[in-house]
Amino acid sequence: MTVSSTATPLTEIEAAVAQLRVTFGTNKTKAISWRKQQLRQLYAFIRDQYPLIEAALKKDLNRNPADTQLELVILLNEVADAIEHLEEWMKPTASAPTLLTFLDTAVTRREPLGVVCIIAPFNFPVQLLLGPLIAAIAAGNCVVLKPSEMATASEALLIEWLPKILDMDAFRIIVGGVKETTRLLEVKLDHIFYTGSTSVGKIVMAAAAKQLTPVVLELGGKSPVYIHKDVDIEVAARRMCWAKTMNCGQVCIAPDYVMVHQDIVAPFAAALRKVLLEFYTEDAKKSTEYPRMINQAHTKRLVNVLDRQLALKHSELVIGGDHDVSDRYIAPTVVSNVKVSDPLMEDEIFGPLIGILSVTGEDEAIEIIQSRDRPLALYVSAKDTRVVNKILDNTISGVSVVNDYVFNMVLGDMPFGGVGSSGMGAYHGHSGFLAFTHQRGMVWRGTDFLTETVHKFMYPPFASSPFAL
Numbered sequence: 287m288t289v290s291s292t293a294t295p296l297t298e299i300e301a302a303v304a305q306l307r308v309t310f311g312t313n314k315t316k317a318i319s320w321r322k323q324q325l326r327q328l329y330a331f332i333r334d335q336y337p338l339i340e341a342a343l344k345k346d347l348n349r350n351p352a353d354t355q356l357e358l359v360i361l362l363n364e365v366a367d368a369i370e371h372l373e374e375w376m377k378p379t380a381s382a383p384t385l386l387t388f389l390d391t392a393v394t395r396r397e398p399l400g401v402v403c404i405i406a407p408f409n410f411p412v413q414l415l416l417g418p419l420i421a422a423i424a425a426g427n428c429v430v431l432k433p434s435e436m437a438t439a440s441e442a443l444l445i446e447w448l449p450k451i452l453d454m455d456a457f458r459i460i461v462g463g464v465k466e467t468t469r470l471l472e473v474k475l476d477h478i479f480y481t482g483s484t485s486v487g488k489i490v491m492a493a494a495a496k497q498l499t500p501v502v503l504e505l506g507g508k509s510p511v512y513i514h515k516d517v518d519i520e521v522a523a524r525r526m527c528w529a530k531t532m533n534c535g536q537v538c539i540a541p542d543y544v545m546v547h548q549d550i551v552a553p554f555a556a557a558l559r560k561v562l563l564e565f566y567t568e569d570a571k572k573s574t575e576y577p578r579m580i581n582q583a584h585t586k587r588l589v590n591v592l593d594r595q596l597a598l599k600h601s602e603l604v605i606g607g608d609h610d611v612s613d614r615y616i617a618p619t620v621v622s623n624v625k626v627s628d629p630l631m632e633d634e635i636f637g638p639l640i641g642i643l644s645v646t647g648e649d650e651a652i653e654i655i656q657s658r659d660r661p662l663a664l665y666v667s668a669k670d671t672r673v674v675n676k677i678l679d680n681t682i683s684g685v686s687v688v689n690d691y692v693f694n695m696v697l698g699d700m701p702f703g704g705v706g707s708s709g710m711g712a713y714h715g716h717s718g719f720l721a722f723t724h725q726r727g728m729v730w731r732g733t734d735f736l737t738e739t740v741h742k743f744m745y746p747p748f749a750s751s752p753f754a755l
């Protein structure tokens with residue numbers, strides 16, 4: 287694992303958090319004007335420094351400009367949405383009056399949590415740091431940011447630019463890898479927002495438990511797909527290839543394993559092959575638009591899974607399989623006739639490998655989904671709405687999309703988050719604001735004659751009270 291040479295000294299991490307506590311104590315970050323100003327600065331950064339962000343993502347992942355544009359438009363919409371709705375989100379809401387409280391002011395206040403931390407993964411190193419940051423600022427918090435050390439160009443860009451645009455009284459960036467993050471997690475924080483793998487999510491949650499720090503965990507897992515026999519095969523194949531090769535399959539909600547109705551396995555596999563050739567030609571390595579794995583270690587990991595899979599006599603390579611570890615390249619690959627106990631079904635793939643399982647129909651697909659951990663995303667392609675509803679009604683997942691992939695991400699007001707081992711808590715839009723907010727109930731009683739007359743019935747001795755039985 288790469289660790290930046292400018293890693294934050296371990297001895298400075300506690301002091302950085304302490305400094306943010308001082309800022310939080312001044313109430314500066316609670317002012318709506320301050321929150322909006324920071325959000326506007328973020329908006330301007332994303333809009334104006336777009337070429338720098340695009341260049342960093344190109345360097346880290348050979349990300350193509352179209353995908354970066356989509357990512358940044360989503361981010362810009364998220365900031366704009368927060369600015370537009372901030373007053374409404376912050377407004378205390380009144381509780382319905384009761385016989386005992388009708389003279390009181392009874393409201394729920396939306397208050398910041400304090401000093402929160404955001405830990406980001408490598409695959410969308412800008413979006414997955416700045417997205418939660420938008421929510422944390424909107425909610426009025428001080429924030430410790432931990433960018434991914436693996437996406438080195440994006441990390442360098444964020445380290446350089448965030449201090450130029452944000453009020454650094456209220457923000458700190460911790461640079462480094464496991465050692466630095468481990469130290470950060472030992473310090474008392476008011477909330478941890480972690481995006482990354484399920485295995486590290488467990489480490490983060492165990493560390494948080496020691497201090498009873500609340501967490502949002504945005505984790506990974508194997509997101510299943512069911513392709514029914516009535517689909518338009520070409521459309522279904524095109525959408526799958528688009529979603530599976532985006533960012534070289536390094537997308538937390540990428541389709542992971544594909545259960546195809548047995549009647550259409552052969553034509554569907556052929557359609558995937560045809561589409562991948564159209565998208566990236568015979569040699570995807572030469573395509574300027576085909577992305578790369580983040581590093582050689584992750585490329586080797588996939589090569590190893592693929593080798594183990596193809597060593598099994600029953601599986602069939604439909605297309606791909608080529609790789610060049612030194613170039614972090616692995617071809618878009620389709621393997622047919624995968625079984626549930628095969629290597630491709632072990633861990634989250636997080637790369638451009640599509641494993642096809644032949645199933646007898648939606649019932650078998652449901653059985654397979656139910657037998658595994660609850661996924662982050664679930665995808666169904668079918669014309670028959672009964673099939674779609676049956677799958678949705680009999681499974682649990684963080685999010686779901688029908689007849690396509692990842693489109694939930696473009697809806698700013700749709701909560702995004704996992705369930706079970708794919709995570710806990712949600713964000714985006716108002717959900718993000720709430721994730722970083724303490725909802726503080728407040729009852730304010732008067733001391734006037736009328737209020738006290740009502741209250742007197744609750745004082746002992748109770749024998750004279752009208753409430754006495």
Ligand code: NAD
Nearest residue numbers: 406407408434463464467468482483486504505506507538
């Ligand atoms: P990762 O868990 O390896 O790293 C994420 C962050 O945790 C990094 O900042 C890293 O420095 C830190 N970290 C790593 N090991 C640690 C340890 N032992 N102790 C403390 N901190 C540690 O994840 P990754 O490889 O960068 O990202 C890929 C994973 O993230 C995939 O599983 C993917 O599905 C998941 N992911 C989830 C979402 C989501 O929104 N649910 C989004 C993107 C990625």
